[in-house]
Amino acid sequence: MNDENGDRGDAAPPGDEPRVTAGAAAVRDARRWLSRRSVLIAGASGLAVTGLAVGTATGKLPFSQALQRTVGVTSSNPTTQLGSTRVERVYSAARGRMVDLVFILPSKTPPRGLPMSLMLHGLHGNARSAAPTGTLKQLASDVARKAVPAFGFVAVDGGDNYWHQVHPGDDPMAMLLEEVPQWLRARGFAGPSGLPFACTGVSMGGFGALVYTRRRVERRQPPSAVATLAPALITSWPEMAKRHIFTGVQDWTALDPLRHIDETKTVANGIWCGTEDSFITGVRRYIEAAHPAVAHTAHGKHGDPFNRTVVPSVISFLGKHVPRAD
Known part of the structure; x- marks a missing residue:
């Protein structure tokens, strides 16, 4: 049946x-x-x-x-352990507001005094979106397999004013120079001084990274390296004026990295940009004048689809300039 x-x-x-x-x-x-x-x-x-x-x-x-x-x-093998991110809310007196403070770390238990690089976001961005896709994974992997010394990134909300003061009481550059070292030192990062060993920036953040590097040089506290991805190096005042960031051409030229290349020549420099990026003209002028240690241009438009492709190169470049532990 x-x-x-x-x-x-x-x-x-x-x-x-x-x-x-x-x-x-x-x-x-x-x-x-x-x-x-x-x-x-x-x-x-x-x-x-x-x-x-x-x-x-x-x-x-x-x-x-x-x-x-x-x-x-x-696994017991450290190469399988992912890194970690931490997000805090802190008050910035320089900016007159609460801001996000984001740490991108190579492991969940980083060593005390871990060297740090700033990571400056682009226009309309923020600390949480500052790093290109794949940054955490690449950093953690490279550190775990000892391709680079251990280091991390710190990002903070900087607004949309090209990392300089436009309105009284809101000075993101002062925040980077004065407050970030205090925040890092209080959390056991960046050694006794709390000074980042490098500055990395994307788009508007690339502009800010070059200005920050210049300010550190002027203070006789130069960073070891600066890395910029498609930095917003605009070559004409009419184009920059559309952003309503600077009061006039003199205000702009006082900060424009293309006009202050000599001041930062002692700092190791890496720059990456897509050849279809709207900032490629300024980037090529910068490369021709500055002769950076890494000058990478390849097919790609402005944005994360290009930026994520160069993350391994950026991590490798910065890794060569991590300060040795005492």
């Missing part, structure tokens, strides 16, 4: 219990245990894969180590 579950012609008559030997019972119980365990592992694996996708983006794995081990995403 057949039914929907298949041929059952050898079934026991109704009301009779089939005789089961001890060996057969053991096999049956083992099969049931294995089947249940397989279902549990499959479910756990699905959850862990979903969690790993989230964790890779955030730098934090949301599951226990036991569950992570189920799908092989943890």
